[in-house]
Structures are given as structure tokens and as C-alpha cells.
Amino acid sequence: MSALIHPTALIDPNAQLHPSVSVCAYSIVGPDVSIGAHTIIGPHCVIDGHTTIGEGNHFYRFCSVGGIPQDKKYAGEPTRLEIGDRNMVREYVTINTGTVQDVGVTRLGSDNWVMAYVHIAHDCQVGHHTILANGVQMGGHVHIGDWAIVGGLAAVHQFGKIGAHSMTGGQSALHMDIPPYVMGSGNPCVPVGINVEGLKRRGFSAESIGALRDAYKLIYRRGLSLSDACAEIRARQQKEPAVADALQPLLDFIEASTRGIIRP
The missing domain is CATH 1.20.1180.10 (Udp N-acetylglucosamine O-acyltransferase, C-terminal domain)
Structure with missing residues (x-):
């Protein structure tokens, strides 16, 4: 076993891991997973489903990545999860695969900062350079543009869209779309200005x-x-x-x- 794979980690022999990937204690990697160079899988993570992960990511302890959609219509189709490069994914984050009712792929781009307890549901499309603060909860089919910041404990309704360079305050409830560049806050979320800074x-x-x-x-x-x-x-x-x-x-x-x- 590679020195970068802890002896207690369970790696399916069909999984494709670059030799530089590190998998810490008690983590599990399923058969349909591909992981790129220099990615770190922390302890007690589960990476499964039809999941492709790029280079230089860090999945902190207790992540669940590539699980089946929380959708009653899901019937075992081989839908996917695609994750880019250099993402930090913190404790207890859950990211599910897509559904055939949408494009069949959940996507997390590159250079994102995903804090603890964030849920990225089926068919969500998250861009690049976003910050999803602790406890952000996303319904299915949500789209988040590049450089968007979503505050802690915010909830995004299914099919909602958050525009690029926008900023959403903590504990906001997004029932409608927030345009690019706009700052919004509250329950329901209302506009409060442009994200000038x-x-x-x-x-x-x-x-x-x-x-x-x-x-x-x-x-x-x-x-x-x-x-x-x-x-x-x-x-x-x-x-x-x-x-x-x-x-x-x-x-x-x-x-x-x-x-x-x-x-x-």
C-alpha cells in the first residue's frame, strides 16, 4: 500500500487515484471515483458514486461526497459529480450526484472555500472562487456564479440562482434569484446594495x-x-x-x- 494511503482506509481496487493522492485514516473511496494529483482526503470521509475530483483539493474530516441524490425520483441511474481543482471542503460537507431530471451532473468548480456543514444538493452548479460559509443549505438544481459569497446558515430554494460577485448575508432565506453584484440579506432575502468592496x-x-x-x-x-x-x-x-x-x-x-x- 502507498505510504500516502493510511492502512485503515478502504480504497476500491477500481478507483483511480493519482499516486500523489493522500487518503487518511478510516476513509472510504468507491469504485467509480477518480481523484487527481495532490488531493488530500482527510480522516473519516466517504467518497463514492460516479465522482471525478481534480487536483489539489483538500477534503477535511467527515465529508460525504458523491452520495446518491436526496430525491424520491432517483432510481439508481449512474448520475455524476464533478469537482474541479484547489477546493477546500471542510467538516461534514455533503455533496450529492445529479439526477436525470436535470443534466445528470452536480458540479463544484475550482478554488472554492466550502465551510463546515454545507449541503450541495443534486444538480447544483457551483462556479469558481465562491465562499459558502458554515451551514449553507442548497436545494436541488441551484446555480451559484463565480466569486459569490453566501453567508452562514443561508438557505437557497431549489432551482434558485445566485449571481456572480454577489454577497448573501448570514441566515438569509433565498426564495428568489439574487442578481450578479447585488448584496442581499434577510428572510425573505431582500436587496441591500451593490457589493462594492x-x-x-x-x-x-x-x-x-x-x-x-x-x-x-x-x-x-x-x-x-x-x-x-x-x-x-x-x-x-x-x-x-x-x-x-x-x-x-x-x-x-x-x-x-x-x-x-x-x-x-
Whole structure:
């Protein structure tokens, strides 16, 4: 046995582990699991299902990854879980595989920070560089965009969408979608502004941040219908090409939302 595999770990002979993978005491790795280089599986973890894990991840103690969906319609189909690179996944996190009612794959991207007791349900699609704080609970089919921050104990309704660069306060209840760049908080979650500090840290120009603040006012402060607010934002894109790219994700998200966006 490899020096990186603890003698008490149970690794199915059909599992595919890079030689540099470390598996700590009492962990279990199933037959349909593939794990990339330099990933660490802490003690007492279970990694099973049709699960592919990239490089440089760290699954801390007591994680359950690749379990079957918590969906009564699931009938044993070989649905999958795909995890990218360099994710930190802390204690008691649960991540389930997908269902055939959706795309059949649950995805966690790269460079995410997933804190203790987070639940990522079947068919969720989590992007890159997100922070999911302690106890975040996600229903099935949830989508979370890149760089989003979701506060501790927040609950996201199934099929909900959280936009890129947004920030959700702790203990928030998300019944509707939160657009990119927006900060939301409360039960129910309501908009409270633009995530200005986060955008500054990620290199957004002052001009782009100003345009996003103005767009927020059009959507939430001017008493306009959503369609009229979007029309004014498009008009600004035409007049000011320098901010067009920053505004486009906001428009795309609103137009694609099926649950509707959070409102005051």
C-alpha cells in the first residue's frame, strides 16, 4: 500500500487515484471515483458514486461526497459529480450526484472555500472562487456564479440562482434569484446594495462600479418596471461602451431568471 494511503482506509481496487493522492485514516473511496494529483482526503470521509475530483483539493474530516441524490425520483441511474481543482471542503460537507431530471451532473468548480456543514444538493452548479460559509443549505438544481459569497446558515430554494460577485448575508432565506453584484440579506432575502468592496478587490474600474450602482438604482430605487429598467441599462451600454461588459451579466441574469429576482 502507498505510504500516502493510511492502512485503515478502504480504497476500491477500481478507483483511480493519482499516486500523489493522500487518503487518511478510516476513509472510504468507491469504485467509480477518480481523484487527481495532490488531493488530500482527510480522516473519516466517504467518497463514492460516479465522482471525478481534480487536483489539489483538500477534503477535511467527515465529508460525504458523491452520495446518491436526496430525491424520491432517483432510481439508481449512474448520475455524476464533478469537482474541479484547489477546493477546500471542510467538516461534514455533503455533496450529492445529479439526477436525470436535470443534466445528470452536480458540479463544484475550482478554488472554492466550502465551510463546515454545507449541503450541495443534486444538480447544483457551483462556479469558481465562491465562499459558502458554515451551514449553507442548497436545494436541488441551484446555480451559484463565480466569486459569490453566501453567508452562514443561508438557505437557497431549489432551482434558485445566485449571481456572480454577489454577497448573501448570514441566515438569509433565498426564495428568489439574487442578481450578479447585488448584496442581499434577510428572510425573505431582500436587496441591500451593490457589493462594492468585493468588486474593488477583483479589479473592477471605478467607472464600471459607478455604472453598476446606477443600474441598481434603476432596478430597485426608481419605481420602474423591470423591463423599463433593463431598457435604460441597455441604452447606457450603447452610450458608454467602456461599461457595457460589466453591465451585460446583470441583464443576462435578469432575462434568464425563471423564479424572478429578489425585490425590496
